[in-house]
Every structure is written in C-alpha cells, then in structure tokens.
Amino acid sequence: MYNLIHTIPAASDVTKVIGVTILVILIIAALVFFLLLMKFFRLWLQAKLSRADVKFSELIGMWLRRVDIRTIVLSKITAVQAGLSLTTRDLESHYLAGGRVPNVVRALIAANRANIDLTLKIATAIDLAGRDILDAVQTSVNPKVIDCPDPKKGRDTIDAVAQDGIQLKAKARVTVRANIERLVGGATEETVIARVGEGIVTTIGSAITYKGVLENPDSISKAVLSKGLDAGTAFEILSIDIADVDVGENVGAKLQVAQAQADLRRAQAEAEKRRAMAFAREQEMRALVVENESKVPLAMADAFRQGNLGVMDYYRMKNIMADTEMRDSIAKPKKKE
Numbered sequence: 091m092y093n094l095i096h097t098i099p100a101a102s103d104v105t106k107v108i109g110v111t112i113l114v115i116l117i118i119a120a121l122v123f124f125l126l127l128m129k130f131f132r133l134w135l136q137a138k139l140s141r142a143d144v145k146f147s148e149l150i151g152m153w154l155r156r157v158d159i160r161t162i163v164l165s166k167i168t169a170v171q172a173g174l175s176l177t178t179r180d181l182e183s184h185y186l187a188g189g190r191v192p193n194v195v196r197a198l199i200a201a202n203r204a205n206i207d208l209t210l211k212i213a214t215a216i217d218l219a220g221r222d223i224l225d226a227v228q229t230s231v232n233p234k235v236i237d238c239p240d241p242k243k244g245r246d247t248i249d250a251v252a253q254d255g256i257q258l259k260a261k262a263r264v265t266v267r268a269n270i271e272r273l274v275g276g277a278t279e280e281t282v283i284a285r286v287g288e289g290i291v292t293t294i295g296s297a298i299t300y301k302g303v304l305e306n307p308d309s310i311s312k313a314v315l316s317k318g319l320d321a322g323t324a325f326e327i328l329s330i331d332i333a334d335v336d337v338g339e340n341v342g343a344k345l346q347v348a349q350a351q352a353d354l355r356r357a358q359a360e361a362e363k364r365r366a367m368a369f370a371r372e373q374e375m376r377a378l379v380v381e382n383e384s385k386v387p388l389a390m391a392d393a394f395r396q397g398n399l400g401v402m403d404y405y406r407m408k409n410i411m412a413d414t415e416m417r418d419s420i421a422k423p424k425k426k427e
Contacts, residue, residue, distance in 0.1 A: 148178050
C-alpha cells in the first residue's frame with residue numbers, strides 16, 4: 091500500500107506541468123502575434139490614419155486566405171480618400187474572383203468625378219468580363235478616334251467601286267464614346283470598324299459616278315451615320331470623317347476586257363469545233379468517193395459481160411481520161427526549184 095501511494099505523482103507536480111505547458115503556449119502565441127503585428131502593423135496603421143476602417147483581424151483573415159493584403163488596403167485607402175464607400179469584403183471578394191481591384195477603384199473614382207452613374211456591381215461585372223473598365227470610363231469622358239480600316243490589320247484603305255466602274259480608295263476616322271450601360275454584352279471596336287467599312291462600301295457602290303463622291307465626300311459620312319451602326323455595340327458613334335478618297339483602277343474597263351477575251355475564246359472554240367466537223371465531213375466524203383471509185387472496175391467488168399460496153403467504148407473512155415489528165419497538168423503552174 092505504501093509503494094502504491096508513492097508511485098502516484100503528487101498534485102503539485104501535475105500543476106507544475108500544466109502551468110509550464112500553458113506558459114509555453116502563451117509564449118508561442120505571443121511570438122506569433124508579435125510577428126503578425128510586425129508584418130501587418132504598418133498597413134494597419136496606414137489604414138487607421140486614413141480612416142479606411144481595416145481591422146487587424148481582417149488583415150489576418152486575408153493573409154490566411156492568400157489575398158494580396160497590400161493591394162486591398164491601398165485600394166480601400168484610395169477609395170476612402172476619394173469619398174467612395176467600399177467595404178473590405180467587397181474588394182476582397184472581387185480579388186478572389188480574379189478581378190483587377192486597383193483598376194476598378196480608379197474607374198469608380200473617375201466615374202464619380204465625371205458624374206457618371208457607375209456602381210461597384212456594374213464595374214466588377216465589366217472587369218470580370220475581361221473589359222478594361224478604366225479605359226471605358228476614360229473613353230466615356232474623353233472620346234477617342236478609331237481609324238477605319240485599322241492599319242494593324244494590314245489594310246490601309248477601304249476599296250469600293252462606283253456604278254461607272256471606277257474604284258475609289260477611302261480612309262475614315264470614327265469618333266466614338268464608350269457607353270457604360272451597354273459595355274456588358276456590347277460589341278467591341280472591331281464590330282464598329284467592320285460596320286463603318288460596310289457602310290462606306292455600300293455608299294460608294296450606290297453612287298452613279300465616282301465624280302459625285304469626290305465632289306461631296308461628306309455624303310458618305312451622312313449616309314453611314316444615318317444607318318445607326320452603333321446599335322448593339324459598347325460605343326456611341328459621334329462622327330465619321332472621311333480622311334481621304336483616292337481614285338483607283340478602272341475596274342469596269344478591266345471587266346469588259348476580260349469579258350471580251352472570254353467571248354473571243356468562246357468564239358474561237360466554236361469556230362474550231364465547226365472546222366473540225368467540216369474536216370471530218372470532208373474526210374467522210376473522200377472516203378465515199380474512194381469507195382465508189384473502187385467499184386468502177388467491177389461495174390465495167392460486169393458491163394463487158396452483159397454486152398453493155400464494147401471495146402471501142404472502153405478505149406474512147408481511156409482517151410478522154412488521158413486528155414483530161416493532160417489538160418490538168420498543163421493548167422497547173424510549174425513549181426519553182
């Protein structure tokens with residue numbers, strides 16, 4: 091009994107072990123807190139002094155969720171200083187969704203300064219759709235000019251042919267302004283350029299003569315603008331200016347020459363066909379003559395047997411044939427050696 095009592099640890103020893111364990115845990119926790127404090131204290135203090143209302147627990151939570159804390163904090167400070175009311179959770183959720191938080195914040199500030207109705211929901215949706223929301227806001231405030239056609243695509247002019255067959259080469263400059271409401275789901279600049287090019291080709295093609303287009307190039311702009319080419323796009327076309335119109339080739343004359351050459355080749359083919367048929371017919375007739383001539387001796391022999399042809403008649407026929415051959419040889423000109 092005595093040995094059993096002495097083998098059980100004393101209560102004071104257990105208390106000491108628990109106390110040491112708790113002390114170690116507290117030291118480790120204090121060390122971790124100190125390291126986190128040293129890591130996030132500058133950003134937290136910067137946000138506190140800027141009245142951005144970023145809690146220290148939010149910084150730790152973002153660190154655990156692998157969020158770029160500096161980007162979120164600086165973006166919120168920028169928004170607060172510009173008078174915008176954005177929460178840390180909104181910025182963090184947009185960052186986790188793959189959005190560009192600084193770009194969205196700058197776009198919201200620019201829209202607020204320009205009195206453009208742009209909410210955080212619309213801005214984040216446009217940014218997640220792959221559009222540059224900051225560039226869209228800047229284009230809405232300051233319209234930009236688009237070259238038509240785009241020189242980067244390898245084309246310098248828009249070529250079209252008037253009704254008189256003369257080709258015209260045109261260049262246009264389109265002034266557009268971004269439409270924020272249609273930015274989500276709206277067509278891009280490529281669609282605007284394609285539609286303007288189609289309108290220019292249609293307008294030039296409907297002109298009776300190229301001289302009328304050269305005299306009034308603004309008629310192209312008016313006709314294209316009246317078509318409402320910005321429908322369904324993310325832009326609003328403000329103006330279309332024809333920068334240059336040059337005269338190209340006489341396409342009509344080239345087509346007429348090509349048609350004439352095609353007609354000539356067709357006529358030559360028809361003539362060659364008729365010549366070949368005539369030659370074949372001639373050969374058939376010659377063969378028929380040769381065939382009939384080969385039957386003459388048989389007919390003469392049969393006439394001799396039946397008594398329809400006498401010997402004197404035969405010699406008289408031979409003399410006529412000899413005279414005929416002699417006259418033919420005399421009538422033919424002599425060949426020069």
